[in-house]
Amino acid sequence: MTPEEQLQILTAGTAKVLSEKELLEKLRLGRPLRIKFGVDPTAPDIHFGHTVPLEKLRQFQLLGHQAVLLIGDFTATIGDPSGRSVTRPPLTRDEVLANAETYTDQAFKILDKDKTEIVYNGDWFRKLAYEDILRLNSRVTLQQMLQREDFRNRIEAGQEIRLHELQYPVMQGWDSVEIRADVEIGGTDQLFNMLVGRDLQKEEGQAQQVVVALPLLEGLDGVKKMSKSYGNYVGVNDAPNDMFGKLMSVSDILMARYYQLLLGETLDPAGHPMEAKKALAEKLTSRYHGAEAGSAAREDWDTRFSKKDLAAAELPELPLADLPADLNVLSLTAYGFKAAFALEKSNGELRKQFITTGSVQLNGEKLTDPNAAVSIAAGDVLKLSKKHAVRFI
């Protein structure tokens, strides 16, 4: 593949590349480039938003370049201040290592493990003496650091910035020197840190890395960035049916984004949107759970939602023995939500929202009277809402 063709693939879906010209020049060198991607193993829960840079890294890998996955075991104990409005609590070393392992397990569902070099930045940072650190710091000015938007905002807002937080960009920059990175990949929130890498490489007489910034993935609502705290995420550890279902609920516009950023593919505008969405959901589910689970999730979705055949669908199962003693429609519904989905609904909500609207159905029969007595037999299917149903056994 020509450098020009590679460039086109590699810049697709990116938010910013500094610069495309330099990237093209590097591609023309004809040798495998060293592509750095650094992760902070600060949280064990990984969602699809985190996989966007990995997808780009894989593209580089497929084109024959060397992926270098940097585990920020050392920097994680500081906490990246990027985009943060408060100082992050430091993690213990054990937490960091455990998180790192979880992370790599997930990452290799996307990356080719055998062709990925893993490095830990503790390997060099732990060896630095105080005088080395001072020397490193002497190359970056306070003014440069203060250009950062999040630092600036915190100063303006009168919020504290601890001195060690200023070290973070310097350290990330130094990682690039140690790795001799040709390219660094990261989210747009990493732009500043990645640029520091260029400065330090220049100081060290190295060629400067090209910075590839990727957009932050929108969450399921299509508006806010994907984040656990917004509840709009798809976790890579979500159960196959959950993952499939969540992906089916995205809007058409968002689907095109997901194609681009999660699959590295372009959505064919000629196809039927629902078919395209099922294909997206199946591919992603298969990636994390295997092809078998992927197609099973699709089949189950079809029986449950396309054919609306709840009886044949795979549902959470509740034993008859655990049913509440005073069984009526209201207590049954409350029990279903609580036992199968861990959702605590108030009686008022159950009555007004779920029962009287006809949302609650037993084997297809609407149960609209909260106080009506019900009897449940094995095999009965209780539909609580469009998205929630259980089977009794």
Place this chain on the structure above:
RNA sequence: GGGCAGGUUCCGGAGCGGUCAAACGGGGCAGACUGUAAAUCUGCUGGCUUACGCCUUCAAAGGUUCGAAUCCUUUCCUGCCCA
């Protein structure tokens, strides 16, 4: 340190002694329609109650009053201006 404006239910934002569980908008949830899409429409959105009603909420603590989110005092916090 001085002056001014504020802190209301998930968010924004009305209310400024009783008719306030608190307008309106957003968000969320449920239903209809659909492709678990979008758009649209309907309902719900503190808790308990079939309901009458009761209970807990309007930064915190006290107080005035038959009665307070609304008035007074103190405390905490926020924004703007001056030094």
